[in-house]
Amino acid sequence: MAFEEDVVIKTEGLTKIFEKGKKRQVIALDNVDLEIKRGEVFGLLGTNGAGKTTLIRVLVGLLTPTEGKAFVLGRDVTEDIDYIRDRVSLLPQEAGIYDRLTARENLVYYGGFYGIPEEELNKRADKLLEIVGLKDKEHYQVKGFSGGMKRKVLVARALVIEPEIIFLDEPTTGIDTLGARVVRNLLKMLSSEQKRTIILTTHDLNEVSELCDRVGILNDGKLIATGKPSQLEEKFRAANLEEVFTGLVTGEGVYGGSTP
Amino acid sequence: MMRPKFDAKTLWMIRKEVREVFRSRWLILGFIISPMFAWMFQGAFLSFIVGQTSEEPEQVYITIEDDGIWARTLYEEIYANRSTLLIDPLVNITLEEGQQLVADKTISVWVLIPENFTQELNATTKSTLQIVVNTASFRATATASRIDTFAKRVINAAIVIRDLQVNWYTISPEANYGHQLAIFLVMLTSVLAPAPYISKSFAGEREAKTLEALLVVPMSRVKILGSKLVAGLALTAIYSLFTAVGILTYNLSIILRVGNLAPELQQANINRYTVNAYTIPLIMFCQFLLLLCAIGIGVVISCLAKDRATAESVNSMIMLIPTFVIGILGFTGSLLQYGGVLLWIILAIPFSHAVLFLNAVLAGTGTLMGLSINVGYMIGFTVVFLFIGAKLFEREAIIS
Numbered sequence: 001m002a003f004e005e006d007v008v009i010k011t012e013g014l015t016k017i018f019e020k021g022k023k024r025q026v027i028a029l030d031n032v033d034l035e036i037k038r039g040e041v042f043g044l045l046g047t048n049g050a051g052k053t054t055l056i057r058v059l060v061g062l063l064t065p066t067e068g069k070a071f072v073l074g075r076d077v078t079e080d081i082d083y084i085r086d087r088v089s090l091l092p093q094e095a096g097i098y099d100r101l102t103a104r105e106n107l108v109y110y111g112g113f114y115g116i117p118e119e120e121l122n123k124r125a126d127k128l129l130e131i132v133g134l135k136d137k138e139h140y141q142v143k144g145f146s147g148g149m150k151r152k153v154l155v156a157r158a159l160v161i162e163p164e165i166i167f168l169d170e171p172t173t174g175i176d177t178l179g180a181r182v183v184r185n186l187l188k189m190l191s192s193e194q195k196r197t198i199i200l201t202t203h204d205l206n207e208v209s210e211l212c213d214r215v216g217i218l219n220d221g222k223l224i225a226t227g228k229p230s231q232l233e234e235k236f237r238a239a240n241l242e243e244v245f246t247g248l249v250t251g252e253g254v255y256g257g258s259t260p
Numbered sequence: 261m262m263r264p265k266f267d268a269k270t271l272w273m274i275r276k277e278v279r280e281v282f283r284s285r286w287l288i289l290g291f292i293i294s295p296m297f298a299w300m301f302q303g304a305f306l307s308f309i310v311g312q313t314s315e316e317p318e319q320v321y322i323t324i325e326d327d328g329i330w331a332r333t334l335y336e337e338i339y340a341n342r343s344t345l346l347i348d349p350l351v352n353i354t355l356e357e358g359q360q361l362v363a364d365k366t367i368s369v370w371v372l373i374p375e376n377f378t379q380e381l382n383a384t385t386k387s388t389l390q391i392v393v394n395t396a397s398f399r400a401t402a403t404a405s406r407i408d409t410f411a412k413r414v415i416n417a418a419i420v421i422r423d424l425q426v427n428w429y430t431i432s433p434e435a436n437y438g439h440q441l442a443i444f445l446v447m448l449t450s451v452l453a454p455a456p457y458i459s460k461s462f463a464g465e466r467e468a469k470t471l472e473a474l475l476v477v478p479m480s481r482v483k484i485l486g487s488k489l490v491a492g493l494a495l496t497a498i499y500s501l502f503t504a505v506g507i508l509t510y511n512l513s514i515i516l517r518v519g520n521l522a523p524e525l526q527q528a529n530i531n532r533y534t535v536n537a538y539t540i541p542l543i544m545f546c547q548f549l550l551l552l553c554a555i556g557i558g559v560v561i562s563c564l565a566k567d568r569a570t571a572e573s574v575n576s577m578i579m580l581i582p583t584f585v586i587g588i589l590g591f592t593g594s595l596l597q598y599g600g601v602l603l604w605i606i607l608a609i610p611f612s613h614a615v616l617f618l619n620a621v622l623a624g625t626g627t628l629m630g631l632s633i634n635v636g637y638m639i640g641f642t643v644v645f646l647f648i649g650a651k652l653f654e655r656e657a658i659i660s
Contacts, residue, residue: 057472062472062475062476085476088476089476090472092469096468096470097468098470101276101283109276110477112269112272112273113478115268
């Protein structure tokens with residue numbers, strides 16, 4: 001498959017079907033074609049069950065495509081998953097945390113799985129814990145942390161390996177307003193200064209408008225629209241991204257425009 | 261499936277798993293208390309039973325195949341000291357009758373003074389008396405022990421130094437000396453002990469949603485599974501260590517219990533009831549294998565269960581039913597006394613092999629072949645279940 005030089009994620013006809021017993025099938029991804037370029041912040045939008053998490057899981061090798069192809073960093077996810085996993089990080093939607101480990105240990109242990117020296121990991125953990133505002137709690141077991149604090153630890157954990165691509169499934173869910181602001185600023189910095197590629201899912205359309213260079217809207221496993229938020233607003237002659245999103249996924253159409 | 265290699269990442273993973281496990285204080289406490297409880301309870305129970313039953317008279321069968329002076333003397337002395345030896349009644353039977361009673365497993369204690377008993381004693385100063393005892397009965401065992409000690413005293417009372425060797429033939433060799441209780445408790449605690457760790461480590465990770473992030477790290481799932489198992493092995497090592505402590509405590513309780521007996525009975529009771537120091541490593545080894553079996557089964561259950569509570573419940577049910585069946589059958593004597601389909605069912609359960617192994621080791625009746633079969637079966641069973649567990653762990657559904 002031909003790649004443009006700066007394309008880091010590419011899918012062609014990507015389909016994932018879950019067999020539910022002998023008679024029932026659920027088509028979680030339906031013929032998805034997608035390209036994401038290096039350094040982009042790409043937002044995946046969709047209602048619950050639209051296929052956002054399934055798409056991310058296929059891209060990190062947790063699920064195998066039923067049909068079609070998926071490439072990450074130029075490698076096929078079904079063939080070179082070890083290469084890919086060494087270079088990507090995932091913050092799952094309902095990511096849990098090791099309650100009996102401290103905040104620092106959660107970061108350092110996770111980084112250790114990537115073969116990063118402990119000394120280097122400790123330096124990175126220092127920096128990240130400082131950024132997310134948990135430096136003073138670094139030696140506490142996280143079982144006593146609030147949901148938002150745990151989420152911050154998890155965001156820091158996803159970043160500790162300094163991945164080329166970061167998959168964040170609803171990264172600010174459960175975090176208070178100030179905490180969410182910290183995470184968003186961190187993601188902006190990673191994108192603008194370090195040119196890391198970020199793929200995030202969220203239900204917060206303001207967050208998408210603020211962070212994402214481009215978005216993709218999934219509905220019933222189909223990728224029904226992609227583009228810059230401003231381009232989509234213009235294309236569908238909508239006042240904002242929320243109107244685009246609502247019009248497309250409900251099938252009611254967009255004011256002034258039309259559903260594809 | 262790739263064979264796991266212990267590279268730096270795997271060692272790192274093991275370190276994380278072990279550290280997490282060792283922070284679960286209640287889990288560790290359970291692994292310390294369980295084996296010690298099993299053996300200390302056995303000590304207390306045995307002391308209680310021996311104390312309760314040894315004062316009651318026991319029916320003893322006797323067969324005299326020799327008409328020489330020493331056989332007559334021994335018989336007359338036993339007969340004259342029936343009340344001291346707590347024998348009532350002393351029933352004379354023929355060799356054939358005795359053998360039939362043994363075959364029928366309806367005998368408690370049978371003393372056989374064999375042919376040429378006197379002749380051998382006169383010629384070589386050594387002879388052999390045989391005592392057949394149902395060691396599943398505490399009282400019978402205690403009675404046989406008294407006869408053993410008494411017979412040696414009678415024979416050695418002569419001016420000429422003589423030596424009477426007493427051979428014990430147990431009707432239920434694997435049920436020797438009432439160790440069934442310890443074996444049952446050892447088995448019960450061993451199969452249940454790993455359940456909290458295994459269910460937490462697999463189903464618990466699914467439930468806590470930590471598994472998804474873990475499965476994305478650049479390590480094969482077999483290595484992740486292997487790392488978790490190594491942490492489980494660290495726990496089994498603790499269990500085995502405290503098994504040894506429990507056995508030593510048990511032995512101490514027996515030594516203290518016999519302190520108020522007559523001096524000649526003290527050593528005999530210590531020899532009979534304490535666990536031989538040489539067998540302790542074998543018991544620890546068996547327990548280790550038993551724990552591995554339990555871990556193997558637990559991994560399969562945990563990989564199938566959606567949450568920790570389900571995993572623990574199913575695990576307990578699957579472990580408890582065969583354990584109780586085997587344990588209770590063990591109390592009735594030999595597991596091998598059953599025949600037909602039941603025997604095959606018994607032998608298919610890995611815990612049966614642990615019972616057979618422990619009984620053989622504790623009774624000193626084990627053969628290399630028999631013990632090897634028991635060990636081989638338990639290892640084979642564990643390997644098969646870990647293989648199934650590894651396959652289940654590699655499924656996509658593990659994260660759903």
